[in-house]
Amino acid sequence: MRILIVEDEAHLAEALAQILRKHHYSVDVVHDGTSGLDYAHSGIYDLLLLDIMLPGMSGLSILQTIRKEGISTPVILLTARGETSDKVSGLDYGADDYIAKPFVTEELLARIRAALRRKGEMVTENTLQYGDIELNTATMKLSCGGKEMKLILKESNLLELLILRKQAVTPKELIIEKLWGFDSEAEHNNVEVYISFLRKKLVHLNSNVGINTIRGVGYVLEVKGSVS
Known part of the structure; x- marks a missing residue:
């Protein structure tokens, strides 16, 4: 499984990447929205982790763009905000899930497995x-x-x-x-x-x-x- 992390906080992005690699996911990391959209267009990712607040282009804009283009890659939004409007907008634009920062590693991994199951991959028991x-x-x-x-x-x-x-x-x-x-x-x-x-x-x-x-x-x- 290959996951793209789009997160502008470099330390958090690297920590996320290390966690996912430890659990045998292949991971790429970019730190701005424009690059995130370019990478998402490659079609090689099984799941995207998108921060909502990004330089260049927001995570919600990336999500809205790829869904309009028919790209169905599962998306989990990362946000430091607890605002209901962000969550509602993300789900309306086609996000599969969201998780607020800071989060527990086990919860993030569980949400990733759930998103991949909904895509149809057999990952319940690894x-x-x-x-x-x-x-x-x-x-x-x-x-x-x-x-x-x-x-x-x-x-x-x-x-x-x-x-x-x-x-x-x-x-x-x-x-x-x-x-x-x-x-x-x-x-x-x-x-x-x-x-x-x-x-x-x-x-x-x-x-x-x-x-x-x-x-x-x-x-x-x-x-x-x-x-x-």
Whole structure:
């Protein structure tokens, strides 16, 4: 899961980023509304954390703009205000939730999980299943038939992306954007390395799940021996 934090208080933004990374989310941070809108337009984020008061463009303006453009990415508004008008405006513009600063870490994480559930992602117990494998995104453990192994962060993020997209082909460009960020200098061979790591671990677990290469396009998960 990749989350964008748009927050002009640098110390708070970095603290938020560290908390989310500790819980195995990929995170990008920007400090002004104009940059926030540009990043939101990339389409690579699973959730946006938007401060309401931002230089350049307010969080409410960003929210209103992306919703008018049909971008349905879940949004949680961050605000230091307790004013009902801000909350009402945010919900009317299409926010999924809001949380007032200062907040308790556990509450923020719970609200993030709830927003992602409403989007349709299977995050209730931090587990994803496909074929005979189960991935725990919190512990980054991959299990199959009573055996399990620990993945590194990018392996876990990559397998999570492939599972969530199920039978859809996942282009290498999308993998780079999701795992490294849309302004990253990572290349296709970086993706190929982690695909190779995952394939070896699936074989080691004797899983019936494989990663099929669609030449010139990307990758798709498949259950060996299944009939489409």
